[in-house]
Amino acid sequence: MAIDKIGSILRPFTALKNLAEKPDTLDVPRHYRPAAERYRGFHVNDLDKCIGCGTCAEICDNAAIRMVPVKGKEVGVGKTQYRPAIDYGRCCWCGLCVDVCTTNSLSMTREYTHISPDTDTFFILPDEKGIHEKDFPQGWHADEKINFLDLERVTMQELSAAERGDSFIEIVKGFSKEQAVKEASRCVSCGLCTATCPAHMNIPEYIDAIWKEDATEAGRQMYKTNPLPDVCGRICTHKCETACSLGQRGDPVSIRWLKRYAMDQIPASELNTLVNQSVVKQGGKKIAIVGGGPAGLSAAYYLVLMGYGVTLYEKYPKAGGMMRYGMPEYRLPYESIDKDIDFILSLGVELKTNVTVGKDIPVEKLRDEYDAVIMATGFHGGRSTRVPGTDHPMVFQAVDLLARITNGDEFPVEKDIVVIGGGNVAMDIARSLARMQKKKYGTVSLIVTSLETRDIMPADDEEIVEGEEEGIVFHPGRGPEEIIVENGSITGLKTSRCIRVFNDQKMFAPEFDKNDIEVYAAAQVIEAIGQGPEFDVFAPFAESLEMAGRRVKVDQFFQSSLPWLFIAGDIIKGPDAITGIETGHQAALGVDFWLGKQPDDTLSTIDEVLKIALGFQREQVTQLEAVLAAGSLAPAVEAETSKLLASEKADLAAVEALLAGRNTRIHLRQEMPRAVRRRDFKYLEAQKPIPAESASATIKAITEHASAGFRLYTDILFLTKSKELEFSLDGLRDHQKATAERFASLKD
Amino acid sequence: MSDIVTINDGKAIMPGANAPENREYNMFIGPNHPGIEGNFALKLSIEGDIIQKAKTEAGFLHRGFEKLMEERLFIQNIAIVCRICVPDPDPNEENYARAIEAIGGIEVPRRAQFIRVLVLELSRIASHLFTFGGHAGTIGLYTMPNWSISDRDRVLDLFEELTGGRVYHIFNMPGGVRRDLPDGFKNRVRDVMDYVESRLSEYDDLFFNNKILLNRAVGTGILPVDKAIAWGATGPNLRAAGFAHDVRKDDPYEVYEELEFDVPTAADSDAYSRLIVRRREIAESIRIVRQVLDKIPEGPVWNKQPNPLKWRVPAGDAYVRTESSKGEYAYYMVSDGGVRPYRVHVRGASVTHGVHILENMLAGARIEDASQIMFSLDACPPEVDR
Amino acid sequence: MNSGIGLIVWIIAYPFVSFFLGVLLGGYGRKLTARVQRRVGPTWIQPLFDVIKLMTKQTNISHGYMHDVAMMMLVGGTLMTMYFVPVPGFHYFSQFGDYIVVMYLLLVPPLGMALGVGQTANPNGSIGISRALQMLAGYEITLVMTFIGFAMKHGTTSMYELMKLQQAGGPATWGIFAEPLLGIAALFALQGMLNEKPFEVIIAPHEIATGPMTEMGGKYLGMMFIQHLIALPMELTIFMNLFLGGAQSWVEYVVKLFVLFTLVLVVNAVYGRFKTDGALRFFWKLPLPLAALGVVMIMANGM
Amino acid sequence: MSGTYTVPTGRPEAARGEKRSASAIVAAIAELGGESGFAVKAPRRVEGRVEAAALHGFAAALRMRVGFEHLSAISCVDWLADGEFELVYHFWSYRDNCLVSAHVRIPRDTATMATLTDLWQPASFFERDIHEMFGVEFLGNEDLEKYILTDWKGPPPMRKDFVSRDFAHDHFTYKNYEPSWDEMIDGGYYSGGQNGGQA
Amino acid sequence: MSDKELTQRSAWETVLASLKKRSLWMLHYCTGCGAVELPPTMTSRFDMERFGIMPMVTPRQADILLITGYLSVKTLKRVILIYEQMQAPKYVVGFGSCTINGGMYWNSYATMKSLDRYLPVELYLAGCMPRPEAIISGFNSLIDRIDRGEANSWKDYYENYEFYRKNQEHTFGDIETHRSIADDAQYYGFVEVTK
Secondary structure (H helix, E strand, O other): OOOOOOOEOOHHHHHHHHHHOOOOOOOOOOOOOOOOOOOOOOEEEOOOOOOOOOHHHHHOOOOOEEEEEEOOOOOEOOEOOEEEEEEOOOOOOOOHHHHHOOOOOEEEEOOOOOEEOOHHHHEEOOOOOOOOOOOOOEOOOOOOOOOOOOOOOOOOOEOOHHHHOOOOOOOEOOOOHHHHHHHHOOOOOOOHHHHHOOOOOOHHHHHHHHHOOOHHHHHHHHHOOOOOHHHHHHHOOOHHHHHOHHHHOOOOOOHHHHHHHHHHHOOHHHHHHHHOOOOOOOOOOEEEEEOOOHHHHHHHHHHHHOOOEEEEEOOOOOOOOHHHHOOOOOOOOHHHHHHHHHHHHHOOOEEEOOOOEOOOEOHHHHHHHOOEEEEOOOOOEEOOOOOOOOOOOOEEEHHHHHHHHHHOOOOOOOOOEEEEOOOHHHHHHHHHHHHHHHHHHOOOOEEEEEOOOHHHOOOOHHHHHHHHHOOEEEEEOEEEEEEEEEOOEEEEEEEEEEEEEEOOOOOEEEEEEEEEEEEEEOOEEEEOOOEEOOHHHHHHHOOOOOEEOOEEOOOOOOEOOOOOEEEOHHHOOOOOHHHHHHHHHHHHHHHHHHOOOOOOOOOOHHHHHHHHHHHHHHHHHHHHHHHHHHOOOOHHHHHHHHHHHHHHHHHHHHHHHHHHOOHHHHHHHHHOOHHHHHHHOHHHHHHOOOOOOOHHHHHHHHHOOHHHHHHHHHHHHHHHOOOOOOOOHHHHHHHHHHHHHHHHHHHO | OOOOOOOOOOOOOOOOOOOOOOOEEEEEEOOOOOOOOOOOEEEEEEEOOEEEEEEEEOOOOOOOHHHHHHOOOHHHHOOOHHHHOOOOOHHHHHHHHHHHHHHHOOOOOHHHHHHHHHHHHHHHHHHHHHHHHHHHHHOOOOHHHHHHHHHHHHHHHHHHHHHOOOOOOOOEEOOEEOOOOOOOHHHHHHHHHHHHHHHHHHHHHHHHOEHHHHHHHOOOOOOOHHHHHHOOOOHHHHHOOOOOOOHHHHOOOOOHHHOOOOOOOOOOOOHHHHHHHHHHHHHHHHHHHHHHHHHOOOOOOEOOOOOHHHOOOOOEEEEEEEEOOOOEEEEEEEEOOOOOOOEEEEEOOHHHHHHHHHHHHHOOOEHHHHHHHHHHHOOOHHHHHO | OOOHHHHHHHHHHHHHHHHHHHHHHHHHHHHHHHHHOOOOOOOOOHHHHHHHHHHOOEOOOOOOHHHHHHHHHHHHHHHHHHHHOOEOOEOOHHHOOOHHHHHHHOOHHHHHHHHHHHHHOOHHHHHHHHHHHHHHHHHHHHHHHHHHHHHHHHOOOOHHHHHHHHHHHOHHHOHHHHOHHHHHHHHHHHHHHOOOOOOOOOOOHHHHOOHHHOOOOHHHHHHHHHHHHHHHHHHHHHHHHHHOOOOOOHHHHHHHHHHHHHHHHHHHHHOOOOOHHHHHHHHHHOHHHHHHHHHHHHHHHHO | OOOOOOOOOOOOHHHOOOOOOHHHHHHHHHHHOOOOOOEEEEOOEEEEEOOHHHHHHHHHHHHHHHOOOEEEEEEEEEEOOOOEEEEEEEEEEOOOOEEEEEEEEEEOOOOEEEOOOOOOOOHHHHHHHHHHHHOOEEEOOOOOOOOOOOOOOOOOOOOOOOOHHHHHHHHOOOOOOOOHHHHHEOOOOOOOOOOOOOO | OOHHHHHHOOHHHHHHHHHHOOOEEEEOOOOOHHHHHHHHHHOOOOOHHHHOEEEEOOOOOOOEEEEOOOOEHHHHHHHHHHHHHOOEOOEEEEEHHHHHHOHHHOOOOOEOOOHHHOOOOOEEEOOOOOOHHHHHHHHHHHHHHHHOOOOOHHHHHHHOHHHHHHHHHHHHOOOOOOOOHHHHHHHOOOOOOOO
């Protein structure tokens, strides 16, 4: 070792050799010194790629990211107009936001210098260019190999093709507890699903509850907007999953299966405690609902909770509508339907089955006997291709057959069958018939043809795959030409190749290549190209009822041109169960509005805020009035206070008007992704820990701060986007400041 | 009274503020004083130029880390733990990650373990180089900090390339590390190691063999081995007393067991010994780094952990120790099975060196040596304050 | 030039010339040190900027009357000394005051500083002053000893005369070559006088927070800087006059000044500082005995 | 300061000798009598529970008779729901390279504990820290005056019922930004009132 | 600052500013973790002495007060005293997130959140912590501001002392100052401030 403990006088002088060498100093800042390839510099964000899920804001340990609504950003399935704004008065450049980004739109550049006396410049809305609009090379960015997010979903256990091929036992086995918790843990709680779900279910909330192994809470969250969670947990079209932010780079969360898992954990006997609704019978007001499908049941549920007397008319022997009569049992076991329906009925809904309104009981009678009628008759009429031969008795409508299967009615099942149609109903009937063929003949010989090619077939992909596993042969992209009938019996279906289904205007206008002809041998043909309403029931009002195309025209309250008649379900929107549930809910609210009662069952956040704003404003007015009444003010102060009082009163009126227009609630819920709403209120959480009871308690605590009142208004403006409100932001800001100061002076 | 600039508690003490016959007077060193490592203060009671009594004062850097960690998610804490010791941040990340791994039974891929060792040793080199600069500064040899701190910058460049950050790396994650080595990184590490090694001999010429250093440091601040153990000295300060305890050897973690290195010790336990032990540790660290580069296996660098927003660590507790450049660095973590740590206790290496050992050693020392003694202990105030 | 208008011009201009030289030397010193430290360093006239900055600061602290007077003493004393040190073309005052006067006057600035710093009541400042006074016991005695030797050898105490003698005799008679023992001792003393490492114990930022300068800010510190910059060439000139034969032209003067200062600087750059007692011990152990030996040898030769 | 405590500076006899395994240490602890709840938790980690009253005796015996010379740390955990503080003493043996963690539970409302400063000097720092951060009294420790939180007037901050976020909100003010991209967003950005701030 | 003040500068002041900007001394005080990037900035790799910037030991001598990151309340108190002891003109430079909006310690009970509520801040540098290059750029930016006569933030402290005092008191309760700010304000030629 070159160290001795004697020390040296001369050796230090070797340092003088540096006099002849070039200094070590870098010529910064004259020359920019490039940072490393992975440098964590300022953020950049591809604003178009970004979906505004806000996961970056969630993971930020410094609360440095705030989601702000950017103008011109389209809102759609799985997209909000919100984008992250970053506070460099908070950021610690850890890059967790980049690593967790669901779309990989967020990254960091190698830029590292920002100097300013103005703190406002440290709060930026990063775009593709970065803080100074300069082109710096990319720095820290997402790594292919390191994924914070769980991009792969937990595989759902299913019966194998062999096990399920000849039986109607439910295919999906459902999650085990571990699987459910694991799947639930994948969720980033962005709430894009809520925005997309027709019923706006509190999806992140119930997934969170499942993750916390609290199925009861999950159920409670579901029943807030969906009284048929058991059913939806099985057959919902799960549009939410297309919106899921995890789907951007991986598999979306299995929201539907999680819902099913949670509801499976709750026995029917506990449903009542779960919902925990005390039904107050109002008496007097009675509502008739025609159709016991999802829409009717949903409307019945919410109306009965609001205290109306509800009678449900169902033409089949059992309630459930398409859920029962249009879904094969292997997808939706009857117990599940019964569980949901029995619970709704147990709340006091009167069910009249085997009653066909319009035939057994005239609609006029309902009109006269009840205060309102909700018509939710659904799509029970199958559509026909109308090609030659469709009048043959061995040509069936899918919906009819499905209902017959449910009812246990006998019908012929031939050895070779062709199903026309590429939707989920076609899959349902094809797979049901395949099972029956297997049972009867031991083999499956079933062909499905559809206009759409495989990639654009409307049926769920897993349905097609499973169908193939069960032995169904698919011939997609073929249009039916003729059902060949020989000697009175069907021998086959002649098809031609479908060149395209939609024209340039995206309208349904199929074109065929008549030279490309194929014939599929079959003794039985099933048409499953869509369903339509049966408007017989409206016949008496045909003249007075306004129509919008093939559907009944309704206003925002789902009220038809006949004031007593509300419409819900497939006949105005859809068709699918979850949309039916939502329209039923909205129609119930519409009825309630029409009948002049304020609903208070499921206050949304905006309502709570509005109410608090109201309280705050009233408090202001009361205080000012009290001050004025005391009368001990100097004349100048008194004049000032009077002015203030007047303006406060105007504000009060504005808030009252806003609250009175209850329709805002209905529509706002659809426009605002829940998570975004939640994030907007995150500042409230940051100020106080969230009390266990409710978010509203939190918000109430906030109103104690006069200054927070102002924030409240800005949020209302954000939420309502109400430009009509008479106060502008700037005015409000000054106004609030002045108010605070004046109050301070008044107290002296 | 006029205001004078030595500030502490807003009071300035005049010489002879005590009774006139008493020659003892009080003097504050710090928090604003170049002779103090970081933001820290010494209250000295002096007679002549002999320190009679010394009392440390900390808390100027207190941020309440242990509290902040309880209010943050497990993943969020990886961004803040490194801030606890600024010159040598990586033992914090290491401890935090390893505590969670111990509680949750999380495996770390071997490649990641090697990378962690690489990071820890580079951090040790950087920290020691920093200390040399500080120590040389206390005796007024300002050429040395200019050299060693700019050489340290070479190591920081490596960190920047590997982790994306110069000082705070935020690189260790429970389950592994955040990124793999960049292309060609090994060669650049080798280059820098060669460079640092070549510079060490120049340091020897300028600094470690400098007659003035020996004049100042030999025999200054002696800490006998019995006292070193009794007062809880660890790390280089303990080894300078001739007691070869090294957490890397005696409580091995990551892959230290597979690497060959010596534990340098010295006998005299004075300021010079402590300096020389650090000087030799750099050489050992370079040796370790080279072995890591040779032995590092291919493979993944991170075992996937759950979605960070919904990441629960099972209930349990763990006490993990790491050999930082300052000494024994330990974390005691308790998890109650939630998404946030229930309690994290940070036992910085300097809680003994920077407080009681310093106080004990200053008593009886000359005022000129106070600063040198503090730097020779390499006390890091943010570790004390947290 | 040592009479008439030329003299008046000199008297007025000399402080500025000296200050300018000090600035250049100071800047050179910082630049050279920087290069040893492998960095670029400041501009060559950086000390000028520093002084301007300090003198234009709005200084509103004063620790009392003595504090202000002391600053006058500091700069005034240095200026006074400066006039008695002969430089090429200007030795008017050195005929009135010999080296003994210079030695005496050299004590005025530290005294002024002591008074001023004492007023500030800062313990760091007090320690710094006590260190400064202790250091005097080190380098001042050595310096005086070397000078006694010279005076004995040449039989004069006039710096100008000594300078002239050396210039007449050529480099071989330069003190450093003629009396190497005295020369080496005086080099150490110069290092101490200039307060450079390893004898820089007065400022010692890490120990006593710049000692006497602790309480000085703005104009006060500016005054101290000016004093330092004027004293720098002056102290070097004293050494030059005694041991390097002074200078006959300004070119020679400046060259010698820089060469001499370079010697001081390189030592400063590669060493740390002694403790106060260490520095004193060093002076008493090496330079002082050397000087004494030199004196003894001169006495022996003279006898 | 060295005179404040009569801290033993000599090394105990038991600290020298052959290296023992973790299970041998468990046995050695059991031999001390009274403490049988110790078990090997992980390699080089032994853990057990000790009654509060017995801790000092246990620690002394551990030092003198088993040879654990190094007090690595004293940690405190606030179990608010249980109404207890848990003090965890981490002892390290240089002889055996093994850590013994002794867990002690004390009631939260009357939190007192015997000091270990007479055995280990480092205990002084940890105890003062726990006193400051949790409010635990250490009987016999003469140096419990405020050290880190000298300017602090609130409750001991590490207690679970103290919420840092609340405190920060009540006592400090956050920035109100008026960013330049205000017009890029719907409704315009306004960071809110006095207490608005980000979160 | 304002255009008015710019135009009011005499030629002499302009020249003086261009000389004064060449020498800036910063107080050598590590208030927070950003200080770890100061040694590299001072030493040979980045060498800030090129710009005439040097570390200085006491507040009396310093022109720049660097707030290197977070300030615990305990340090903040000292920093305020230090600032008051510095000689005008003096410049506060805030390092990193923590001085702007609390940074990563936004929910800490022990650190202040916005520096400009306690002291007038001349410049902020973004970063956690700013790299030496950024620090040097920051100093250059400060030099430019001095050259242009814009670096007048310190005046605000004496003109609006009430504001700062109020915030200081809100955080510390009562704070004992060494200097009479009213006297200082008078000296600097501002309107007398009631203490």
